[in-house]
Amino acid sequence: MTLFRVGSVLLDGRRELCLVKNISAGGALIRAYCRLQPDLELRIELKEQQPIAGRVNWVNGTDAGITFDQHVDVVELLKSNGDGPRPRMPRVEVRCTVFVREGATTNRATLLNISQGGMSIDSENNLTVGAEATITLPGMAPQAAVVRWSEGSRYGISFNSVLSLAGLTEWLQGRSGA
Numbered sequence: 458m459t460l461f462r463v464g465s466v467l468l469d470g471r472r473e474l475c476l477v478k479n480i481s482a483g484g485a486l487i488r489a490y491c492r493l494q495p496d497l498e499l500r501i502e503l504k505e506q507q508p509i510a511g512r513v514n515w516v517n518g519t520d521a522g523i524t525f526d527q528h529v530d531v532v533e534l535l536k537s538n539g540d541g542p543r544p545r546m547p548r549v550e551v552r553c554t555v556f557v558r559e560g561a562t563t564n565r566a567t568l569l570n571i572s573q574g575g576m577s578i579d580s581e582n583n584l585t586v587g588a589e590a591t592i593t594l595p596g597m598a599p600q601a602a603v604v605r606w607s608e609g610s611r612y613g614i615s616f617n618s619v620l621s622l623a624g625l626t627e628w629l630q631g632r633s634g635a
Contacts, residue, residue, distance in 0.1 A: 490626040548572035575615035
């Protein structure tokens with residue numbers, strides 16, 4: 458089934474973004490935004506907390522063929538649960554300084570993870586849930602956003618516009634030196 462859906466590749470204890478181009482019960486064709494090699498074991502995640510174990514079968518440039526360890530029910534995997542919360546976009550754990558401007562106040566915080574749709578941060582300063590904010594990350598244009606939730610010193614922030622996959626992966630690769 459042709460898909461073109463953003464997912465995550467979990468390997469060597471880290472999470473990287475990928476684009477799932479095609480998927481079947483036995484495997485997937487992905488565009489990887491990290492280095493892969495044949496016979497590498499990994500997990501692909503299209504739905505949060507539902508990784509699929511597999512192995513890289515072949516690599517051609519940024520495309521890779523993945524064979525799953527066990528057959529998957531593709532329809533069930535792609536089905537959206539209409540009565541539950543909307544699935545979150547795949548996110549990648551990153552630690553760096555982020556600046557959050559709320560009104561006339563700019564707060565320094567620590568980025569915990571980021572996706573195309575938003576981020577989670579840790580801030581010693583209180584932010585207002587529901588407030589409009591401007592997010593500034595090193596090497597990325599400022600992003601208009603909204604503070605969505607708080608849990609202690611952790612905050613969830615959603616971007617007003619979804620980041621492009623290419624732009625986010627380029628920024629992530631610049632952070633890791635890959």
